[in-house]
Amino acid sequence: MTDAPITDAWIRRLNLLQLVVAGIIVLTPTLWMVLSSLKPSFEVTAYPPTLIFAPTLENYAQLTKTTPFLSYAINSLIVTIGSTALGLLFGIPAAFAVSWTRISWPAILTLAARMAPGTLFLLPWYVMFRQVGMIGSYTALILSHAVITLPIVIWVLLPSFDGIPRSVFEAAQVDGCSVTRILWRIALPLVASGVAVASILAFVFSWNYFLFALVLSNGDSKTLIAAAFNFIGEGSTQWGALMAAATLIALPPLILAALVQRWLVSGLTLGAVKG
Amino acid sequence: MSKAAATFAEDRQRLELAALSAPAVIFTVAMIAFPVVYTVWLGLHSFSSTGKQSFVGLANYSRLLADAEFWHGLWVTIALYVLSLVLQLVLGVWLALVLFHAKRLPGIVRSLFISPFMMPPVVAGMMWLVILDPSLGAANYILQSLGLPPSEWLASPVWVIPTVALIDTWQWTPYVALIVLGGLQSLPPSVYEAAQIDGASAFKTFQRITLPLLLPTIVTATILRSVDLLRFFDIIYITTQGGPGNASNTLNIYGFRVGFEFFNIGYASALMLTLTAIVFGAVLAFNRLRGAVAW
């Protein structure tokens, strides 16, 4: 061997470099948001942008003072957890069945709700839920948000289920497992990373979706994100408060993501089959 | 077991499989059947300014065909869609690979890497509006500090689409990356050992092994991104409201404005149904592709 080999050390260095580049691009705006939340409102739009400033928690204080931030947050949590759970509950079996049978129309059907502009649903849903007296209820919000979470769960899990070696399912059948059992005992543990991804995505989408809450909730069940808009308004864009709200709003998904990280470990199907 | 019993058992498995997808299917149908019928009905009516509605048949649709704003919106939608999708897929796969190889990265840092899409789109839009402000924003400040010419960003009819695409890419690339990351985790590791033995360089391994194996996942990400990108709304709504002029007036923005700013529910319904049909077509096409790239 005459040419110097590319060693593992070099590969590691290259990876690190890419990581740093990606980090800067991805994180700078986020950092800007967090920093802005610590500035007095007017300074957010100051020019040139200030980097050194006296950080203040005043925005956060104002947030909790002027709005029932906590109760909005609880609303959001209830709706998001509810719809994510519902999405997982309906989506996991559906994704499994679609992957098993290779009949994909149920997956496409559930996605149909995502294909239409959200505004299309506002009026009919309002009429529909009003008919059954559920405007303002958590149920209405959870159901409507599940329309968003369900297809995400199904579609994210589809390739994961497809990736499990078929003969593992066959072994389970021979062992006497019904299809449903195979799902819970064999397939589900094997797509843990897929479920983690699906949960994060479903959670984030539900958490950040404001359109449905706009018409289906009322003052009491209003979600955090719908309330966050209130910081933008004529004569009063409260930048500091908005950024503080944004920071706080982004926190729960972030925490969730950090929590389910450990499910994102690799190679669960390792050693299952040879071939 | 008699013959009947045998088929019963077989049916039971089919029944079981049907039962697994039933909740999702029934739920979806229950939730969207009425809205779709309702919207179709609305689309066949005209709501005059006096609020009185009258049946107009397909008039809304023929109006649509003759509406230059619709065709322009379609063009803007597609341009934005293609540009954003390509950027996000390419960068998303790259980011996923970077994160995948950074196995020792603490979980919390890794989640920070995917944080942009956790930011509410409204906030992201507001934030970028400030950052990209031609006179006040940090973006031009940085460009000028580096001795580069400032840009008008969102204010230029030429640059508004690329700029919006960039914002969207910043926000949604991590989303694609997360999906791809999930796919990467389930790739058979032994195949990589085989590739090493075959002498594949890092690039070749990516090109010939990782990428083809990831295609089903990438197509999934494409489908999920397509349904959002073709209905591009949030960021434009916050930043340009379809401007400057109508340079960023996507179909969804246009439909929304017709319905909720100009209060023409009938025409808006026709617009949105048309948009839905476009998205549906794209999804069907990609679903085909998904079957083709399965391994």
Place this chain on the structure above:
Amino acid sequence: MASISIRNIVKRYGSFTVIPDLNLEIADHEFVVFVGPSGCGKSTLLRIIAGLEPISSGELYIGDNRVNGVPAAQRDIAMVFQDYALYPHMRVYENMSFALELRGTPKAEIDARVKRAAALLHIEPYLDRKPKELSGGQRQRVAMGRAIVRNPKAFLFDEPLSNLDAKLRGQVRAEIKALSQQLKTTMVFVTHDQIEAMTMADRIVVMQSGTVQQYDTPEAVYERPSNQFVAGFIGSPAMNFFPVELRGEQIVFSQDGTDVPLDAKSRDLLRKAGHGVFGIRPEHFSVTADAAGAVAVTVRLVEPLGSDTLIHFDLAGASAIARVDPSLRPKVGDRLNLRPQPGRAHLFDGSNGQVLR
């Protein structure tokens, strides 16, 4: 605890027919071994019996029940997969206990059975490991263990010992045989190891391209192969074949016209067609001092196997092998007289390969 009856089964993958039309009756608690060249459809047939592969046409009975369309989960059959198909997320213990657990077997009994199987397969130290932490042979043993803890209607084994060393393989083989006698369960066993086939089977199914070539006891298959394919496939090294013909009252090698030292009965068999294929196994040559009733050959290659020695030589234009005693210490270039042992020769129809009897 159940017979298996396969009637006119056809299996196609798209336009590719794997099994054209197969009939097979496996009696209750019979031990049947499938052998055949790689790709001939052994696994496919096993998977059909297990209910994992839909049948294109035909009928399948297990016991008295027609089971076409009955899902695998309800056939109560245990199977070792050729590719193991372990549950990657479960420890070895759980892999083995899973099926029992599903049947609601009491914990203590599960434990006892798993421990017994693990002891038998020498995998007790690994019960707490995940499959990915095992060697190839260990994984195969887990796959085996997963089947033998059960007490099903029938066992299906798809090359379950291929990755084990000879010693272990011998032990496990004996245990399986014992198990089959003890449980009186129907067993179907696929193997490429002829010793396995010969020692374990009540009957052997020799398959080729999805068809059954012979279905008989091991001795019959070895000693009375029904056609040239079976004769050539069973036995290692393989049987030697030479085209022969009847010239007058003398059987000669077609290629060079030299005499073949065969008896009168063979002559009678050949009389009808006038020509055929003469087959003899390497172990059925005797080395003799005198050349009468023998062929003289020159040793081209010597392969010492320890217990025996193989010599390769050319005869009548074909390459052939004889198995001789190592104490003979043959060397390349030696001239030897080889005499076919009486009654050990086989004659086959030259056109369709059927044995002449």
Place this chain on the structure above:
Amino acid sequence: MASISIRNIVKRYGSFTVIPDLNLEIADHEFVVFVGPSGCGKSTLLRIIAGLEPISSGELYIGDNRVNGVPAAQRDIAMVFQDYALYPHMRVYENMSFALELRGTPKAEIDARVKRAAALLHIEPYLDRKPKELSGGQRQRVAMGRAIVRNPKAFLFDEPLSNLDAKLRGQVRAEIKALSQQLKTTMVFVTHDQIEAMTMADRIVVMQSGTVQQYDTPEAVYERPSNQFVAGFIGSPAMNFFPVELRGEQIVFSQDGTDVPLDAKSRDLLRKAGHGVFGIRPEHFSVTADAAGAVAVTVRLVEPLGSDTLIHFDLAGASAIARVDPSLRPKVGDRLNLRPQPGRAHLFDGSNGQVLR
């Protein structure tokens, strides 16, 4: 085209030490076969040589280069994985051509090489299939084909023929041997098939628990095992072992004190410790008419293998096996006189198993 030198290599998985400290020198274009019980570390060692498994400590040289830390891709080694590791998304042809393509081999040559390998492995009809559409043996052959199209510094084969039928295995074995002679490439071959080991190897490495027990030519390993483990592991059925001791000038079975028919040399070997283990292979018994210099046994079980017959019997409290001529037609209950063939007996140290010489 390169020697492989393994120096003081240690491999641990967590706290579990697979290879405690291993040294091995494989000469340039040598054909070395690894044998050993399942789980002894053969695959691990192969993977270490290939660069797929990090070493806990020690040094590895390929040719003159220290390759610790050099990625597998740059070691120019071809390998057949025990679990195949085929590219699921590529057709068989691409699976085989991939490595050549990476090296910029001209299209025409790639095609020629792939076609040649496919012909040799009888997989031409499947070149257009994806791996999942193949049988187990066909997959294994693709894995094999992927390696042999190349012209690397060394070939590593991890049980590459385990799922093939005897006939095909024999053919491929011969081809590999030919290939090794033609390419003059270093070959490392893991197998559980002793015939493979004996016929292909220049030298055999017998491993146990990650240590080398003997590293010598096939004959030496068979005829002069260096310890009881090797003796018991090589040969099938395995060597029979009996504890013996010296009583006065007579060697007797420790268990029942009856005489062991052994020669004076053995007596001398035993003199030092006074006791040891007497080993003899099943094929090294002769059946004699008179009882002198023989042990009289009762046949407990008969296993006809076709070419030979195995008889099981009990001797001195142990179960033992002898291989006899099938023409003897022994039956259960028969009394036989078995005489150890002269010079075929082995004596081992009773405490550490080392051969007494």
Place this chain on the structure above:
Amino acid sequence: ADFDWKKFQGKTVTFLANNNPVAQALLAHKADFEKLTGITLKVDGYQEQQMRQRLVTVMNARSDEVDVFMSLPSREGPQFAAAGWYADLTPMTKGAVAGDYDYAGLSQALLKAGTFDGKLTSMPMNIEGPILYYRTDILKKCGVEPPATIKDIEPAAKKLKACDASITPFVSRGLKPAIAYTFSNMLHNIGGNYIANGKSNLCSAKGKEALETYSGLLRDYGPPGVVNYSFQQISALYRSGRAAMSFESSNELRTVMDGGERLKDTALVPFPAGDAGQVPTAIGWGLAVSAHSKQPEAAWYFVQWATSPEIQKRMALQGIAPPRSAVANDPAYRKWIEEEPVRKQWQAALDVLAAKGSSEVGYPIVANPESREFIGQAVQDLILKQKTVDQACADADKGLDALIAQK
């Protein structure tokens, strides 16, 4: 005197609010209302566009969920009125009214703006309109006199530009849907009007002059990217000291003064006069009762309370310009005004608005919101130099004529 505030005790009135400072100032006194009337006030507050989205949904569904909502008569008034979403307040102002309500004290212009087909649809909550903010220090430094007429603006801007290149001489709204708000003021000052003889009139000489003047100022003296500028950007630019003149809503005072930097160097005036003098845009948020409300009477109680002199005085002290001259003269409010010179100027400008203001923002037609699009489009086309003024106004007129023709 013996007005029964407790008549609807125990009822719940739902109020769909636009979460702007006006509503915030009002709702600071929510508890007082509940105490006074025994009515529970359920507030549902949203940002403006969202509030409209919810309102449209609720109204289209003919839901009684909302009793009272905030509305901009100048924008959606004709449309909502035509759709029949407003309850007619005329009878209520004549019926159950507390003695001290002083209906006549409300700005008549705003009341008129809220009256459609003779039906009073909303009660004014505040008054606002675009005014000119300018930097006294910069003008002084550059030797520029504050513009007295529209014609003075351009030379002043030119001089400022030459004097200090880092300063944006003039900024106003450039975002398409927002343009009409400021543009209308300029058009009216110049003497133009939107409609003449039932046809769109942008291509009249005055119309073209307004278009050219407005777009020219922004193009030549406005900040880069002005086509995306609405109140947020304008206020931020001005507040950070990077603009010399800013034509923006009176409501932005608070934002502009945030941080205190602009407190001492800013002057406020109504937009300079043109050929037609000063015809400032003056609008106000109104409180309307939903036509679908099941309890319009109770709803009216809230409207009445919210627009009463007492409450408007309290709101004024929080910086909400009152739509009642009586309140503007209230001593407490006066005192507050006197505290800062800018407040004085601000109130003075608002006085002009109240006196001479026009509520015509965009076309006084049912499709008013859509008409603003065409105005905005024409101005942007000119700013971006994509059309000549003749083309731009012709294109706009074409579209607008079609809107006007719609019934």
